[in-house]
Amino acid sequence: MIRKVFKKKQTNGKLDQLIKKYKIPREYLSINRKSISRGVFIGLFWAFIPMPMQMLAVVAMTPFFKFNVPIAISMVWLSNPITMPFMYYMEYQTGNLLLGREGLDNIELTLDWFSSNWDAIIVPLYVGTIPYSVVFSALVYFIINKLWILSVQKEKPHKFKY
Numbered sequence: 001m002i003r004k005v006f007k008k009k010q011t012n013g014k015l016d017q018l019i020k021k022y023k024i025p026r027e028y029l030s031i032n033r034k035s036i037s038r039g040v041f042i043g044l045f046w047a048f049i050p051m052p053m054q055m056l057a058v059v060a061m062t063p064f065f066k067f068n069v070p071i072a073i074s075m076v077w078l079s080n081p082i083t084m085p086f087m088y089y090m091e092y093q094t095g096n097l098l099l100g101r102e103g104l105d106n107i108e109l110t111l112d113w114f115s116s117n118w119d120a121i122i123v124p125l126y127v128g129t130i131p132y133s134v135v136f137s138a139l140v141y142f143i144i145n146k147l148w149i150l151s152v153q154k155e156k157p158h159k160f161k162y
Helices: 002-010 013-022 033-047 054-060 069-076 084-099 111-155
Strands: none
Touching (some): 033 054, 033 111, 084 111
């Protein structure tokens, strides 16, 4: 099922023209199990890290890993202005738990509050980011792989029917 959706999108002639025109390496747009699952992993990994320009971090990884770049960039969009406060608050609380700290009371969503409390926020936030970025992205990576394999097995005709 998953494989079929991506394979239908691959047969577009405009994509081939774009690749030839800009000399884009094919592996950055390839649609196979490894490329898609790696793209999801890398995109989700960077999505949980609180930093500006997460998409550039994804692109910076292209010389080191072969993955589907558009999929990875779209996964980064998981952290958007609507989801960021919830994600970062969850990461901050997890960091406090891991560090054995109490955390701050009376949290306000104002720039003044953040600038005056930045030193107390930054360490727990980034410590709390580690489990989410590593564990969640790895878990989704393995789920995508397993679903892809099951999808291929389901599509194969069975040679021996009893």
